[in-house]
Amino acid sequence: MKAVFLKELRGYFRNPIGYVFIGMMFLVISFYYIVYSMYYQYSDYYYVLDACVGLIMFIFPILTMRIMSEEMKTKTDQILLTSPIKTSGIVLGKFLAAEVIFLIVIALTLLQPLVTILHFKGTLNTAFTLGGYLAFFLLGTSFIAIGMFISSLTENQLIAAVITIVVFMLMNLTNGLYNVFPSSRYFSLGALIVALAIILFLIYRAIHEVIITGIVGVAALLALLVTFFIVPTAFDGLLIKIMQEFSVFERFADIFTGVFELSHVIFFLSVIVFFLFMTYQVVEKRRWS
Amino acid sequence: MIEVKHLTKRYGDHLALDDISFTVEDGEIVGFLGPNGAGKSTTMNIITGYLSSTEGEVKVGGVDVLENPIEAKSKIGYLPEIPPLYVDMTVQEYLDFACDLKSVPAANKPETIEQVCKLARIADVRKRLIRNLSKGYRQRVGLAQALVGNPEVLILDEPTVGLDPKQIIEVRDLIKNLSKKHTILLSSHILQEVQAVCDKLVIINHGRIVAIDTPEALSRNILQINKLELRIKGPKNDILRGIQDLDGVVEAEILRIREEGTVDIRVETDDETDVRGAVFTFCAENNYPIYMMRTDEINLEDIFLQVTGEREARRR
Numbered sequence: 250m251k252a253v254f255l256k257e258l259r260g261y262f263r264n265p266i267g268y269v270f271i272g273m274m275f276l277v278i279s280f281y282y283i284v285y286s287m288y289y290q291y292s293d294y295y296y297v298l299d300a301c302v303g304l305i306m307f308i309f310p311i312l313t314m315r316i317m318s319e320e321m322k323t324k325t326d327q328i329l330l331t332s333p334i335k336t337s338g339i340v341l342g343k344f345l346a347a348e349v350i351f352l353i354v355i356a357l358t359l360l361q362p363l364v365t366i367l368h369f370k371g372t373l374n375t376a377f378t379l380g381g382y383l384a385f386f387l388l389g390t391s392f393i394a395i396g397m398f399i400s401s402l403t404e405n406q407l408i409a410a411v412i413t414i415v416v417f418m419l420m421n422l423t424n425g426l427y428n429v430f431p432s433s434r435y436f437s438l439g440a441l442i443v444a445l446a447i448i449l450f451l452i453y454r455a456i457h458e459v460i461i462t463g464i465v466g467v468a469a470l471l472a473l474l475v476t477f478f479i480v481p482t483a484f485d486g487l488l489i490k491i492m493q494e495f496s497v498f499e500r501f502a503d504i505f506t507g508v509f510e511l512s513h514v515i516f517f518l519s520v521i522v523f524f525l526f527m528t529y530q531v532v533e534k535r536r537w538s
Numbered sequence: 539m540i541e542v543k544h545l546t547k548r549y550g551d552h553l554a555l556d557d558i559s560f561t562v563e564d565g566e567i568v569g570f571l572g573p574n575g576a577g578k579s580t581t582m583n584i585i586t587g588y589l590s591s592t593e594g595e596v597k598v599g600g601v602d603v604l605e606n607p608i609e610a611k612s613k614i615g616y617l618p619e620i621p622p623l624y625v626d627m628t629v630q631e632y633l634d635f636a637c638d639l640k641s642v643p644a645a646n647k648p649e650t651i652e653q654v655c656k657l658a659r660i661a662d663v664r665k666r667l668i669r670n671l672s673k674g675y676r677q678r679v680g681l682a683q684a685l686v687g688n689p690e691v692l693i694l695d696e697p698t699v700g701l702d703p704k705q706i707i708e709v710r711d712l713i714k715n716l717s718k719k720h721t722i723l724l725s726s727h728i729l730q731e732v733q734a735v736c737d738k739l740v741i742i743n744h745g746r747i748v749a750i751d752t753p754e755a756l757s758r759n760i761l762q763i764n765k766l767e768l769r770i771k772g773p774k775n776d777i778l779r780g781i782q783d784l785d786g787v788v789e790a791e792i793l794r795i796r797e798e799g800t801v802d803i804r805v806e807t808d809d810e811t812d813v814r815g816a817v818f819t820f821c822a823e824n825n826y827p828i829y830m831m832r833t834d835e836i837n838l839e840d841i842f843l844q845v846t847g848e849r850e851a852r853r854r
């Protein structure tokens with residue numbers, strides 16, 4: 250893992266990607282800092298971190314698009330995957346190197362709240378700012394894990410970048426879309442059946458077994474319908490609840506409402522671990538294709 | 539040292555390998571021969587653990603590649619068809635990284651790198667960026683990478699493809715040199731290339747093994763002395779008639795005139811006859827100087843036709 254980590258980290262400063270990412274991130278954050286803290290004179294730095302997310306989600310793909318794709322394209326993944334090291338070490342090493350680049354960005358911004366403290370003579374809300382940083386860190390790390398996973402799906406960096414941007418945008422959009430969806434129980438049931446169909450399709454793509462996929466599908470469908478007829482009220486507004494539960498951005502916004510909950514941290518950590526695990530799976534499974 | 543048993547590999551519907559089995563003994567150097575698309579790279583990628591087989595098993599030094607990948611991989615040095623080079627590293631940095639991947643202790647790194655650079659003859663470009671190296675040097679950097687950690691087994695996928703003749707000879711010499719200390723599996727689509735260096739040839743076509751034998755036995759089978767090309771000085775019609783009259787000649791025809799006063803003739807005899815002596819005697823008696831005499835180029839296609847043909851004949 251260490252070898253891959255160091256090689257990746259060095260790589261970020263060999264080609265411009267590391268500098269570009271750090272530079273653009275710092276530029277965007279500084280822009281919001283100037284507007285919020287200097288111009289509007291908000292004393293709370295976490296406004297800056299909250300506001301810049303809408304823009305920086307377009308910058309993260311620059312960092313993540315190549316993580317797995319590039320080596321598939323150049324075939325250098327052959328030296329990694331035929332060396333006596335674990336696949337998990339490769340995935341983790343690459344992830345941690347990208348993470349370090351992100352941490353450099355965070356370190357660079359630390360000066361800004363400090364200036365705010367001096368300027369407003371100590372009125373900075375320290376707890377909120379730390380909470381904001383934690384949320385920012387967790388969100389960015391989730392972006393890296395998700396972007397890395399998407400990068401492992403294709404050897405084309407551009408496609409990886411576009412898909413990543415679309416996914417981030419969808420994640421952000423659904424954030425405001427809850428109210429649009431009807432909360433009727435039938436709508437929830439219908440949406441769940443559609444979701445089940447998509448999951449079944451993905452399972453089939455992965456294992457190519459009609460019978461097993463069929464059994465899983467029928468069982469899940471029956472379970473859904475039986476639940477629906479026994480406790481129909483459980484389906485009232487269920488879709489909206491689920492989407493809120495799984496929304497990265499919702500969680501991110503929640504941290505800023507002031508009540509710091511451990512469940513939020515655990516949620517982000519699960520997202521990160523899940524996508525790292527999926528990346529590992531994709532790398533392992535590709536050999537069987 | 540390498541045991542390949544009943545390997546089958548399917549890419550979707552395409553059957554790339556169909557029940558392949560062969561072994562490479564300790565210290566042996568084995569040529570893996572087949573035309574493009576035969577399945578050589580696929581087989582090597584499976585042996586090295588880059589790909590998984592659909593069926594079958596591979597053992598390297600008695601260790602199953604699927605069950606114990608880390609241990610099996612630590613016995614192998616692999617040069618893939620496209621050398622896996624990081625072009626924005628220098629040769630030194632790249633080999634340093636290779637040492638890390640293969641868990642060479644930090645204290646032994648300088649010595650290891652020194653050694654593989656000397657073996658692969660790239661010591662003079664150690665400080666250069668790989669991006670700026672010629673094809674021949676890149677190939678040798680790839681080879682140096684495979685040598686890091688002094689693995690028992692070397693797997694080299696078409697190591698001379700795309701090199702110029704001088705570089706080909708250099709790489710071939712290098713491989714011959716390495717074969718003293720390593721077990722080697724070497725792939726190629728050119729017979730002459732592996733014939734000279736290998737103890738044994740495994741010939742593969744369309745994902746199936748066509749023949750496994752020593753180069754001598756294989757060339758004996760396939761030497762095509764019943765097809766000759768001649769260039770003889772003298773009156774062309776007399777020469778043609780004379781040769782047509784020799785014992786065992788099935789067919790003789792004038793191919794072309796290349797040099798003033800000479801004639802190029804293609805001769806085909808029946809399978810039992812070696813007509814070369816008779817041609818000499820005939821020409822000597824009539825005082826027609828022989829400017830050239832050669833058997834038809836042996837190429838892989840002929841081997842496949844011949845070997846598969848023989849097998850089919852045996853079956854009938």
Ligand SMILES: Nc1ncnc2c1ncn2[C@@H]1O[C@H](COP(=O)(O)OP(=O)(O)O)[C@@H](O)[C@H]1O
Binds near residue numbers: 554572575576577578
């Ligand atoms: N990733 C792949 N997907 C589908 N088919 C492949 C893939 N790699 C190789 N093949 C096919 O498998 C066969 C064997 O390829 P390969 O092992 O590269 O042959 P060789 O190295 O002998 O030229 C070819 O027909 C090739 O088209």
Ligand SMILES: [Mg+2]
Binds near residue numbers: 578579580619695
């Ligand atoms: Mg090949």
